[in-house]
Amino acid sequence: MTTRLPNIIWCQRKKFIYLKVLLTNVKEEKINLTTTHFSFHGVGSINKITYDFEIEFSNEVDPKTSKWSIKDRYVDFLITKKDFTAKYWKYLCKDGKKHWIKVDWDKYIDESDEESGDSDNSDENPMNLNLNDYENFEGEENSEEEEDEKKEKEQVQEQKKEEDEKEEEIKEEEKKEEDKKEEVKEVEKLKEEKTEPKEEEKKEEN
Structure with a gap:
């Protein structure tokens, strides 16, 4: 099976x-x-094309505190980088620049901007992301608080789904009632049309 390389964009903080x-x-x-490598396999929705890649990072990372989200x-x-004291990486990959990996200019900042404090950086959420939507990599369990938040979110979604389904059922029943009323009106109208000629005939006979 033929596979392709996906387009990747990236940026960094300390x-x-x-x-x-x-x-x-x-x-x-x-x-x-892993601490040194990152591999990815997935099937895209467009034309069901399979994408694969594996890269070796310029420096080591910490898989246990890293997160991802589809x-x-x-x-x-x-x-998460393993060495917070190191300079910004020159390239994402150890073997240099790759044509399918580009800079994410929307979130890019210069290293000097981060050092001066003129950035969006924070230890908890460096990119102002909604981390409730992110998962830990395999091998690290979610905290009890994260699990509770996830369950609560699922319950809210399920409740909303049930409410939407009930609302649809009510609308469907109302539509059926309206259709029945229309049918009754049509039947009554037909009856009236049939009786009118008979009354006219009686008048003529008299």
Whole structure:
């Protein structure tokens, strides 16, 4: 089976790598992150094309504190660097620049801007992301608080789904009632039309 390389955009902060794999509604995803390597497999929704890649990072990362999330148009990765004291990486990959990996200019900042404090950086959420939508990589369990939040979110979604279904059922019943009323009106109208000629005939006979 022929596979392709996806387009990737990335940027960084002192403590994090922010990376996007640009694929729409990806399915059958297989993702593996180690301290030095990152591999990805997935099937895109357009033409069901299979995408694969493996890269070796310029420096080591920490898989246990890294997170990821599948979005509608891309797969998001927030990868924690192992050495917070190191300079910004020159390239994402150890073997240099690759044509299918580009800078995420929307979130890019210069290293000097971060050092001066003129950035969006924070230890908890360096990119102002909604981290409730993100998962930990395999091998690290979610905290009890995260699990509770996830369950609560699922319950709210399920409740909303049930409410929407009930609302649809009510609308359907109302429509049926309206249709029945219309049918009754039609029947009554037909009856009236049939009786009118008979009354006219009686008048003529008299």
